Amino acid sequence: MTGPLVQARDLYMAYGQTAALAGTSVECAAGETLGIVGASGSGKSSLLLCVAGILKPDQGEVWFNNRRIDQLGERERSRLRLTDLGVVFQFGNLVAELTALENVALPLLLQGFGKRQAEKAAGPWLERLGVAHRAGSAPNQMSGGEAQRVALARAFVTEPKAIFADEPTGALDAQTGARVLDALLGVARENGTAVLMATHDLQLARSADRVVSMSDGALVGSR
Numbered sequence: 446m447t448g449p450l451v452q453a454r455d456l457y458m459a460y461g462q463t464a465a466l467a468g469t470s471v472e473c474a475a476g477e478t479l480g481i482v483g484a485s486g487s488g489k490s491s492l493l494l495c496v497a498g499i500l501k502p503d504q505g506e507v508w509f510n511n512r513r514i515d516q517l518g519e520r521e522r523s524r525l526r527l528t529d530l531g532v533v534f535q536f537g538n539l540v541a542e543l544t545a546l547e548n549v550a551l552p553l554l555l556q557g558f559g560k561r562q563a564e565k566a567a568g569p570w571l572e573r574l575g576v577a578h579r580a581g582s583a584p585n586q587m588s589g590g591e592a593q594r595v596a597l598a599r600a601f602v603t604e605p606k607a608i609f610a611d612e613p614t615g616a617l618d619a620q621t622g623a624r625v626l627d628a629l630l631g632v633a634r635e636n637g638t639a640v641l642m643a644t645h646d647l648q649l650a651r652s653a654d655r656v657v658s659m660s661d662g663a664l665v666g667s668r
């Protein structure tokens with residue numbers, strides 16, 4: 446039987462003395478969009494970092510596509526992130542020295558594609574996210590909303606099975622944020638990409654197919 450695409454089982458994690466995850470379990474099906482809400486410090490980022498294979502939980506299991514990934518070595522987890530997973534953070538973390546097009550092409554270069562081929566594949570993603578006119582701009586020449594759309598294009602360019610988004614609209618004003626979120630969830634639904642999105646904004650989270658709430662490192666409810 447095929448399980449959920451992403452599954453966290455009873456995760457525990459602490460930063461020194463500070464418990465960040467205290468028995469968190471969550472799952473997300475292929476193609477599903479999941480909102481993770483909770484107050485600041487409730488553990489949303491820590492959960493995303495663990496399920497995205499960026500941090501290792503102290504206890505518990507992380508499964509992706511029927512494969513246990515929390516015990517994989519750094520090299521294998523990096524490889525998985527490059528091929529099957531996409532991440533988007535509050536501040537797009539674009540490379541300042543590269544244009545929008547070059548930023549979006551970067552994950553494909555890392556996968557071994559040539560520059561021309563990578564940029565050819567990157568162009569249509571800028572278009573789908575509504576920022577094709579910014580292809581030649583550097584990140585500091587763009588608005589926050591544009592930069593975040595470029596970051597989304599970069600997350601989608603490898604056609605990952607899942608995208609992990611931590612407050613993807615957190616640095617934007619409400620209206621721009623809502624539009625960027627629509628773009629994220631719209632493209633994800635068209636492509637069948639699962640999205641796990643942390644936000645403190647309940648209103649934004651409601652755009653997801655399902656919402657779970659966190660408090661003190663554990664899940665306290667869902668709808």
Ligand SMILES: Nc1ncnc2c1ncn2[C@@H]1O[C@H](COP(=O)(O)OP(=O)(O)OP(=O)(O)O)[C@@H](O)[C@H]1O
Nearest residue numbers: 460463464465483484485486487488489490491492
């Ligand atoms: N790098 C770190 N070093 C030490 N403690 C940390 C670190 N990152 C997070 N914490 C602590 O771990 C707990 C969970 O934090 P986490 O960032 O996962 O929550 P969050 O819900 O994402 O918060 P926010 O909405 O403010 O980003 C908090 O008590 C936080 O202070």
